[in-house]
Amino acid sequence: MATLMRTLRILFQPKKSLRWYQASxxxxxxxxxxxxxxxxxxxxxNVPQGRRRLDLTATVNLQVxxxxxxxxxxxRKAWIALRRKHPAxxxxxxxxxRVYYRMDHQERQAWLDETFVNVPGEHALTPEVLNRYKATSRPTMYFLEDAHMFALRTPHYTMDGLGVFSLLGEYLAELGRIANKEQNACFDEQPSDLASCLEEAVQPTLSVTKTTFTTLENPTKLASKLPIHCN
Structure with a gap:
């Protein structure tokens, strides 16, 4: 009964409650x-056993x-740069x-230690290897340095499959810039960069011409936010 009531509250909540607001x-x-x-x-x-149903994982093996x-x-530096770009x-x-905390230096270091995992002594990032690690509440990158392999694992309530691959692609782009000693864009984790939920993101907007059509938000703009949309 409690679960049903909670579900009904979520389904029928005002749209404005889905928008980020500053609590402190x-x-x-x-x-x-x-x-x-x-x-x-x-x-x-299955979280108490270290796993969670429906978590999403994308793995890449770099040929370098x-x-x-x-x-x-x-x-690690690329992972930090990605968080600055996508603070959510x-x-x-x-x-x-969903809660976002602005972090001080010590909190940022704790986040990095939790969500960037160096995997030692393995030949590949297989599901069996990844399942040895506890489920995390935030997107987490696993790195097998000897094999040049990365695995991005995230709760499904943070992003969908398209978002996982999009975020992994952005991460590799950041890594490439760092490896080539290029200047990375500077992001200051502004609240305006916090991604909205899916329901808010795909709200239709009206374009009024001689005939009124319902159109989605600019697809390019929407796609740029997809890595941290919650589907």
Whole structure:
């Protein structure tokens, strides 16, 4: 009964409650939508055993020359750059809300240690290897340095399959810029960069001409936000 009531509250909540708001100088919140709520509930049953149903994983094996092997330092630096670009990567689900905390240096280091995992002594990042690690509440990158392999694993309530591959692609682009010593764009984790939920993101907008058509938001703009949409 309690689960049913919680579901009904999520389904019939006002649309404005899905938007981010500042709860304090360092805390931002929004309500989760129905899609997030479904995946939070359906994926949580195996978390005590270190796994979670419906988690998504994308793995890439880089083919690089001897002089271009990504180092652990470069890989971690690229992960930090990606979080600055997409701050909602560091947000968490608390009850019926998604919460983002602005971090100080010590908190950022704790986030990095939790969500960037160096995997030692393995030949490949297989599902069996990844399942040895506990399920995390935020997108997590696993790095097997000797094999130049990366695996991005995330709860399904944070993004969908398209988002996982899009985020992994952006990560590799950041890694390439760092390896080539190119200047990376500077992001300051602004609240305006916090991704909206899927329900809010695909709200139709009206384009009024001689005939009124309902059109989606600019697809290019929408796609640029997909890595951290919650489907």
């Amino acid at each position: 100088p360092t805390i931002f919140r929004r309500n989760i939508d129905a899609v997030e709520g479904f995946h939070v509930t359906s994926g949580s049953e 020359g001897n002089g271009n092997k990504p180092t652990r330092h470069q890989a 990567m560091a947000s968490v689900i608390q009850g019926s809300k």
